[in-house]
Amino acid sequence: MVEMEKGADLMQALVDAELQPSRGQARKTIASNAVTINGEKQSDPEYIFNDEDRLFGRYTLLRRGKKNYCLICWNKALSNRE
DSSP: OEEEOTTOBHHHHHHHTTSSSSHHHHHHHHHTTOEEETTEEOOOTTOBOOGGGOBTTTEEEEEETTTEEEEEEEOGGGSTTO
């Protein structure tokens, strides 16, 4: 599990979650359609997380390939209850 803040991008999330060793490798992985956010494929390396990506207002499931998962926990300050 990794904690992120508003405005985080997909490449940095992959690196922070240790699903990729670098932003360059993360970019290649995203471009090859090997990354999903909450079960939906994402192919834009410049993708920035938004409110619709949060499950239960707090979590996002990030997957690289078939067996590599990470749960992103968004800081409470980002919830809709601000």
